Amino acid sequence: MPNIQDVLARIDHEKTQTLDELIELLKIPSVSTDPEFADEVVRCSEVLINKLRGLGFTTESLDYGGFPIVYGEWMGAPGRPTLLMYGHYDVQPADPIEEWRHPPFEPVVEDGYLIARGVTDDKAQMFSHLKAVEAILAERGSLPVNVKFLLEGEEESNSTSILRCVREDTEGKLACDAVLISDSDMLSPQQPLLYYGVRGITYMELEVHGPNRDLHSGMFGGAVANPLNALSKILASLTDAQGRVAIPGFYDDVRPLADWEREEARDVPHDEAEYLADLGVEAGFGEEGYSTVERVAMRPTCDVNGLWGGYQGAGQKTVLPASAGAKVSMRLVPNQDAAKIAELFEQHIRQIAPPGVRVEVRALDGANGVLIDTEGPIVEAAMEAMAEEWGARPLRVRGGGSLPIVEVFADQMKVPVMLLGFGLPGDGPHSPNERYAVEQLYGGIRSVVRILDRMP
Numbered sequence: 388m389p390n391i392q393d394v395l396a397r398i399d400h401e402k403t404q405t406l407d408e409l410i411e412l413l414k415i416p417s418v419s420t421d422p423e424f425a426d427e428v429v430r431c432s433e434v435l436i437n438k439l440r441g442l443g444f445t446t447e448s449l450d451y452g453g454f455p456i457v458y459g460e461w462m463g464a465p466g467r468p469t470l471l472m473y474g475h476y477d478v479q480p481a482d483p484i485e486e487w488r489h490p491p492f493e494p495v496v497e498d499g500y501l502i503a504r505g506v507t508d509d510k511a512q513m514f515s516h517l518k519a520v521e522a523i524l525a526e527r528g529s530l531p532v533n534v535k536f537l538l539e540g541e542e543e544s545n546s547t548s549i550l551r552c553v554r555e556d557t558e559g560k561l562a563c564d565a566v567l568i569s570d571s572d573m574l575s576p577q578q579p580l581l582y583y584g585v586r587g588i589t590y591m592e593l594e595v596h597g598p599n600r601d602l603h604s605g606m607f608g609g610a611v612a613n614p615l616n617a618l619s620k621i622l623a624s625l626t627d628a629q630g631r632v633a634i635p636g637f638y639d640d641v642r643p644l645a646d647w648e649r650e651e652a653r654d655v656p657h658d659e660a661e662y663l664a665d666l667g668v669e670a671g672f673g674e675e676g677y678s679t680v681e682r683v684a685m686r687p688t689c690d691v692n693g694l695w696g697g698y699q700g701a702g703q704k705t706v707l708p709a710s711a712g713a714k715v716s717m718r719l720v721p722n723q724d725a726a727k728i729a730e731l732f733e734q735h736i737r738q739i740a741p742p743g744v745r746v747e748v749r750a751l752d753g754a755n756g757v758l759i760d761t762e763g764p765i766v767e768a769a770m771e772a773m774a775e776e777w778g779a780r781p782l783r784v785r786g787g788g789s790l791p792i793v794e795v796f797a798d799q800m801k802v803p804v805m806l807l808g809f810g811l812p813g814d815g816p817h818s819p820n821e822r823y824a825v826e827q828l829y830g831g832i833r834s835v836v837r838i839l840d841r842m843p
């Protein structure tokens with residue numbers, strides 16, 4: 388586009404309407420994990436379909452067995468590249484409801500922040516994409532590139548439908564030259580981030596069974612293996628004193644960090660004292676030789692997430708429980724295979740389980756870590772666009788969480804996947820009083836305009 392000032396001016400003039408429209412979207416309690424809200428999730432998808440249709444997009448509600456996937460395309464720029472924009476319109480449950488200062492689905496603006504469930508994750512960010520396209524179309528009547536929207540309603544449950552949708556897209560409906568995802572944060576309003584990798588996960592559950600009933604520890608203790616004792620030994624054997632995972636073979640496929648990655652990790656501002664104070668702990672913990680920034684996103688982990696067995700009530704009960712159990716998750720890094728890690732975990736448990744107990748091991752979930760190629764002219768253009776808006780080029784970082792959709796996009800489509808988000812560190816996705824800075828909303832819209840404008 389010759390000059391985008393007119394588009395930016397329109398975004399500026401329409402700030403109030405933009406905010407009001409987002410507030411309407413936030414009022415829909417599109418909680419995908421709770422069947423009670425199923426109708427609301429569907430209603431949210433309909434609002435988005437109508438929105439896209441109103442913008443002149445060809446739309447479709449895609450059914451892969453779960454909640455509708457909102458699909459829309461505008462292909463009026465023949466010969467130009469196609470950008471696919473992904474987002475999700477479902478939200479986390481609002482619990483614990485009593486910790487909200489305002490009802491979670493009655494958005495309010497407080498000190499420059501919009502407060503509502505799902506505002507940063509991901510409605511406001513997804514909405515930035517829609518509004519950017521709307522502003523360009525209103526000003527110019529056409530877009531500088533072809534645009535496809537793919538908005539799912541199951542990101543907070545399991546993304547089952549969209550994973551199928553992308554994997555089964557044999558006729559190339561979703562074909563594109565790059566994917567843009569805004570479902571992440573920036574370091575500050577002056578420092579955007581480009582996520583070039585996410586961790587994978589292997590989630591296991593184990594149960595240790597001993598005697599056929601709970602026993603009196605005074606009558607049987609010492610002669611019968613105690614499942615809780617056995618479980619404790621098993622869990623203690625999973626990591627060493629530094630938190631390094633002690634399962635044989637666990638690190639075999641871990642891709643070592645490149646020099647540039649360690650350098651850029653050092654460039655991420657991090658105040659360890661502040662970090663620890665915020666968490667209320669006296670000392671950090673983790674694998675020797677790695678910084679906190681590296682530990683939380685670039686190295687694999689093993690954590691017990693839940694533990695049960697025996698007596699949990701007040702006072703004492705001298706019981707030797709019949710069974711005990713634990714949930715264990717391992718965050719994985721690129722080149723580790725989630726299924727292989729599940730096998731290694733199970734083998735290790737079988738190896739060390741003491742005699743007298745029977746151990747059941749189940750894999751609950753698995754996703755591989757991903758590294759995204761951040762080279763090439765499209766990513767470079769997006770980096771420049773972000774720099775223009777926020778005053779600094781995005782730092783390249785890895786995310787510590789898991790995002791299965793990224794792996795599928797990168798794998799199936801073989802195009803750059805750009806994880807450029809507009810949230811801020813204090814937004815509290817999934818937490819009570821989730822928020823989003825109103826200025827980030829407008830900055831996000833302007834960023835997407837600049838990205839579309841600069842696409843080579």
Ligand SMILES: [Zn+2]
Binds near residue numbers: 475508509542570
């Ligand atoms: Zn999200």
